[in-house]
Amino acid sequence: MSNSEKHFFSSIDNSLDITGLLGADPESKELETKNGKVLVVEIRLAVPQAKTEEPAWLNIEAWNGKAKYLATLKKGDRVRIKGSLAMDAWTTKEGEKRNKIYVLAEEVRSIPKFQGSQA
Numbered sequence: 360m361s362n363s364e365k366h367f368f369s370s371i372d373n374s375l376d377i378t379g380l381l382g383a384d385p386e387s388k389e390l391e392t393k394n395g396k397v398l399v400v401e402i403r404l405a406v407p408q409a410k411t412e413e414p415a416w417l418n419i420e421a422w423n424g425k426a427k428y429l430a431t432l433k434k435g436d437r438v439r440i441k442g443s444l445a446m447d448a449w450t451t452k453e454g455e456k457r458n459k460i461y462v463l464a465e466e467v468r469s470i471p472k473f474q475g476s477q478a
Contacts, residue, residue, distance in 0.1 A: 373443045373444055374441070374442070374443055375440070375441065375442055375443065375444065375462055376439070376440075376441050377404070377406055377417065377439070377440050377462070378406070378437065378438070378439045378440075378470065379404040379405050379406040379407070379414070379417070379437070379438065379440075380404070380405045380414075380435060380436070380437055380438075381402055381403070381404065381405075381432055381433065381434050381435060381436045381438065382402075382403040382404065382405050382416065382434065383402070383403055383434050384432075384433055384434050385400045385401065385402045385429050385430050385432060386400065386401045386402070387399070387400050387426070387430050388400075388401075397422060397423055398422070398423060398426040398427060398430070399420060399421070399422055399426055400420070400421045400425075400426035400427075400429045400430045401418065401419065401420050401421075401461075402418075402419045402421075402429060402432075403416055403417070403418060403419075404416070404417045404418075404419050404438070404440065404462075417461070417462055418459070418460075418461040418462065419440055419442070419461065419462045419464055420445070420461050420462070420463055420464065421463075421464040421467060422463075425464050425465070425466070425467050428467055429464065429467050432469060436469055437469065437470040437471075437472065438467060438468065438469050438470060439466075439467075439468045439470055440462060440464050440466070440467055441464070441465055441466035442462045442463050442464040442465045442466070443462070443463055443465065444460060444461075444462060444463075445460070445461055445462070445463040446458050446459065446460045446461075447459045447461075
């Protein structure tokens with residue numbers, strides 16, 4: 360990567376603020392690290408698209424405290440996620456390069472369901 364490319368990428372703000380519906384209950388797992396166990400929660404978030412009625416499906420990942428909160432939510436809950444794009448890259452046993460792009464949650468909030476007005 361050239362110096363001009365490095366400068367370009369360092370000046371970009373990699374942040375997202377999205378609202379959507381959980382497509383399934385959150386999936387939790389504990390990972391063993393050199394600093395002990397950490398909780399990781401993954402969800403699939405359905406986000407409305409402007410040009411179609413079909414939602415875009417985003418993979419969201421949260422760690423530790425944010426993961427604990429996200430794990431309490433259920434399929435169909437409406438949430439607001441603030442975070443950044445992240446990518447994991449690996450090579451399969453067959454030597455094929457793969458990657459996964461997802462949103463790394465930095466802030467998670469549930470949005471109450473609209474109950475309508477009471478007259």
